[in-house]
Amino acid sequence: MRIAIDAMGGDHAPDLIVKGALDAAIEWPDTELLLVGDQARIEPHLSGNKLPNIMICHADEVIGSDDEPVRAVRRKKNSSMVIAGQLVREKQADAMLSAGNTGALMTTGLLVVGRLEGIERPALAPVLPTLDDVGVLALDLGANMDAKPEHLLQYAIMGSLYRNKVHGIGKPRVGLLNVGTEEGKGNELTKAAYSLLEQAPIHFVGNVEARDVLTRNCDVLICDGFAGNILLKAMEGTASSVFSVLKDSFQKSWLTKIAAAIMLPQLRQLRSKMDYKEHGGAPLLGLNGLVMKCHGSSDAFAVKNAIRQARIALQGKLTESIAAEINRK
Amino acid sequence: MRIAIDAMGGDHAPDLIVKGALDAAIEWPDTELLLVGDQARIEPHLSGNKLPNIMICHADEVIGSDDEPVRAVRRKKNSSMVIAGQLVREKQADAMLSAGNTGALMTTGLLVVGRLEGIERPALAPVLPTLDDVGVLALDLGANMDAKPEHLLQYAIMGSLYRNKVHGIGKPRVGLLNVGTEEGKGNELTKAAYSLLEQAPIHFVGNVEARDVLTRNCDVLICDGFAGNILLKAMEGTASSVFSVLKDSFQKSWLTKIAAAIMLPQLRQLRSKMDYKEHGGAPLLGLNGLVMKCHGSSDAFAVKNAIRQARIALQGKLTESIAAEINRK
Numbered sequence: 001m002r003i004a005i006d007a008m009g010g011d012h013a014p015d016l017i018v019k020g021a022l023d024a025a026i027e028w029p030d031t032e033l034l035l036v037g038d039q040a041r042i043e044p045h046l047s048g049n050k051l052p053n054i055m056i057c058h059a060d061e062v063i064g065s066d067d068e069p070v071r072a073v074r075r076k077k078n079s080s081m082v083i084a085g086q087l088v089r090e091k092q093a094d095a096m097l098s099a100g101n102t103g104a105l106m107t108t109g110l111l112v113v114g115r116l117e118g119i120e121r122p123a124l125a126p127v128l129p130t131l132d133d134v135g136v137l138a139l140d141l142g143a144n145m146d147a148k149p150e151h152l153l154q155y156a157i158m159g160s161l162y163r164n165k166v167h168g169i170g171k172p173r174v175g176l177l178n179v180g181t182e183e184g185k186g187n188e189l190t191k192a193a194y195s196l197l198e199q200a201p202i203h204f205v206g207n208v209e210a211r212d213v214l215t216r217n218c219d220v221l222i223c224d225g226f227a228g229n230i231l232l233k234a235m236e237g238t239a240s241s242v243f244s245v246l247k248d249s250f251q252k253s254w255l256t257k258i259a260a261a262i263m264l265p266q267l268r269q270l271r272s273k274m275d276y277k278e279h280g281g282a283p284l285l286g287l288n289g290l291v292m293k294c295h296g297s298s299d300a301f302a303v304k305n306a307i308r309q310a311r312i313a314l315q316g317k318l319t320e321s322i323a324a325e326i327n328r329k
Numbered sequence: 330m331r332i333a334i335d336a337m338g339g340d341h342a343p344d345l346i347v348k349g350a351l352d353a354a355i356e357w358p359d360t361e362l363l364l365v366g367d368q369a370r371i372e373p374h375l376s377g378n379k380l381p382n383i384m385i386c387h388a389d390e391v392i393g394s395d396d397e398p399v400r401a402v403r404r405k406k407n408s409s410m411v412i413a414g415q416l417v418r419e420k421q422a423d424a425m426l427s428a429g430n431t432g433a434l435m436t437t438g439l440l441v442v443g444r445l446e447g448i449e450r451p452a453l454a455p456v457l458p459t460l461d462d463v464g465v466l467a468l469d470l471g472a473n474m475d476a477k478p479e480h481l482l483q484y485a486i487m488g489s490l491y492r493n494k495v496h497g498i499g500k501p502r503v504g505l506l507n508v509g510t511e512e513g514k515g516n517e518l519t520k521a522a523y524s525l526l527e528q529a530p531i532h533f534v535g536n537v538e539a540r541d542v543l544t545r546n547c548d549v550l551i552c553d554g555f556a557g558n559i560l561l562k563a564m565e566g567t568a569s570s571v572f573s574v575l576k577d578s579f580q581k582s583w584l585t586k587i588a589a590a591i592m593l594p595q596l597r598q599l600r601s602k603m604d605y606k607e608h609g610g611a612p613l614l615g616l617n618g619l620v621m622k623c624h625g626s627s628d629a630f631a632v633k634n635a636i637r638q639a640r641i642a643l644q645g646k647l648t649e650s651i652a653a654e655i656n657r658k
Contacts, residue, residue, distance in 0.1 A: 131574060142508065145508070145515060145517075146517050177559065179471065179474070179554075179555060179558040179559070179562075186474060186555065187474035187475045187554075187555040190555075209562050209566075210558070210559045210560075210561075210562035210563040211562040211563065211565050211566025211569070212566060214566055214567060215566075224516075225516075226515065226516040226519075226556065227555065229539070230506065230508070230539045230556050230559045230560050230563070231559050233508075233539035233540040234539040234540065234560050234564050234567070235563050235566075235567045237538075237540030237542065237543055238563070238564045238567040238568055238603075239571060240540070241543040241544070242567075242568060242572075242599065242603065243571075244460075246599065249592065249595035249596070249598075250592070255591050256592065256595070258588075259587075259589075259591040259592050260588075262584050262587070262588040263579070266581065266585070269578075270571065270575065270578065274567075274571065
């Protein structure tokens with residue numbers, strides 16, 4: 001299998017992206033990694049390592065984090081991200097991953113890689129943190145702002161397959177993000193989606209409230225991109241605010257500073273538990289090939305982790321399974 | 330002025346509801362309070378206090394917290410909540426408040442009290458906690474699941490007036506809950522609402538992301554009922570999860586228990602800061618009279634606080650101002 005890596009996207013590109021790819025190339029000799037980007041800037045970070053399964057594919061341009069996504073993808077044909085997408089479209093690579101501009105990556109997915117036949121809207125599916133550290137795969141988290149009930153149904157099918165193939169969960173519990181647990185709750189979208197999900201070939205467990213996401217009463221959480229964004233950012237913002245107030249509280253006196261010293265390891269652990277960035281790459285599901293989004297702040301460990309997930313997904317024939325399941329219906 | 334109080338609604342009804350009303354009657358002799366509910370159960374809690382401004386209005390029935398809202402309001406014509414609503418509709422009371430079934434209270438507002446002329450959808454407007462303890466008035470938080478852009482515009486006008494008249498904020502900053510701060514972000518609803526809000530006679534400060542609500546970059550937050558519910562419950566759930574993990578961390582060893590003892594007062598303070606239930610009553614705006622929702626767990630202090638808010642709103646002629654502003658447009 002061959003994975004194209006946008007070596008120029010992300011806060012730590014190209015150095016830590018290349019480092020992560022190198023680590024992966026060493027661990028998995030059966031996997032070919034194509035580093036797409038500026039050869040002159042990538043080569044120094046390979047530091048003379050001549051691994052047979054790592055190659056550079058030169059790309060002149062870079063899509064920046066502030067670039068307007070659609071315009072950037074249309075104009076920067078020679079950017080590392082677009083070229084990685086083309087490699088997937090032309091079946092020269094089985095998967096691509098990028099830690100660059102999220103909007104541009106979603107656009108690359110749609111316009112360059114292309115949708116799977118039968119899929120109406122691709123979905124971005126990161127893993128949200130849960131207290132038991134297993135996480136919930138949530139989709140869609142921002143690829144489509146205005147979803148229809150049929151889109152949510154497709155998200156559920158794709159999310160279940162991903163959870164099963166990549167995370168090894170036998171019968172993933174699918175929940176619908178809603179304002180109450182009872183059937184009949186919600187807006188027009190969730191009410192209509194509920195009926196569709198009930199009849200789908202998935203393990204649907206009903207509505208899930210936003211306050212219960214962290215306690216993981218489902219493995220796959222279905223929502224439209226708008227609600228998903230509100231959920232994710234409310235969780236992030238609240239956790240970060242609580243930690244910031246806690247930090248101040250611990251600085252109040254010499255006594256509280258002692259308490260802080262005692263609690264530091266546990267607080268660090270809690271903080272990392274709540275940080276969804278720790279959970280590796282997020283797949284963009286429903287495309288004609290595997291596309292993985294890594295967080296912008298990804299380090300070598302996160303990049304290697306995303307490559308690991310891509311490998312498992314490819315071995316499990318995720319894309320083919322999604323295509324088969326969607327077109328079976 | 331006269332305020333009808335549903336003495337039978339809430340976890341601590343009628344005892345603490347009556348206690349709160351008594352405290353209010355003593356503090357504000359100019360305000361008449363009508364305790365609506367079972368006379369035999371209310372009277373003992375008045376404990377012989379014969380205040381000239383507190384009266385009982387007997388009601389046979391009670392709407393329970395598990396009652397289906399619309400059916401309960403339609404069938405239980407003699408319930409304390411419905412009778413309180415009738416008193417407002419018939420102008421025998423200027424306002425009503427209840428700590429009972431939220432859905433039933435919204436239904437009572439719509440079907441018994443009635444909408445203000447020109448208002449398409451009433452909105453529930455609680456104060457969400459912020460780190461500076463001032464709070465953000467957020468609406469709608471669940472009265473209407475499917476909002477139109479024009480509804481959001483009306484929420485903004487009503488919320489600004491409430492914030493101004495009841496909380497004394499001169500020029501309340503109105504923010505639109507959205508997935509990014511830039512104009513043009515969002516779903517069809519928020520994009521259309523943005524244009525309307527820009528032209529409205531309010532101080533519109535643009536889009537606000539869910540992660541920034543706690544740092545209060547606006548005074549009034551506009552959202553549809555579905556997104557508002559996701560926001561509120563995600564904030565609640567995250568805070569509560571963080572505290573529960575913290576509590577476990579503090580129990581790990583004798584050393585962490587010492588740290589816990591040192592930090593206890595500050596943790597309690599932080600916990601109460603994050604608790605939106607502490608922020609008193611939430612108005613149901615856009616009705617033909619003032620309706621206040623108190624949290625189900627309200628104690629005497631919360632009830633008195635809600636009466637205080639109702640008094641200020643009545644003194645400021647909130648309902649009349651909303652009617653004038655909506656029909657001026």
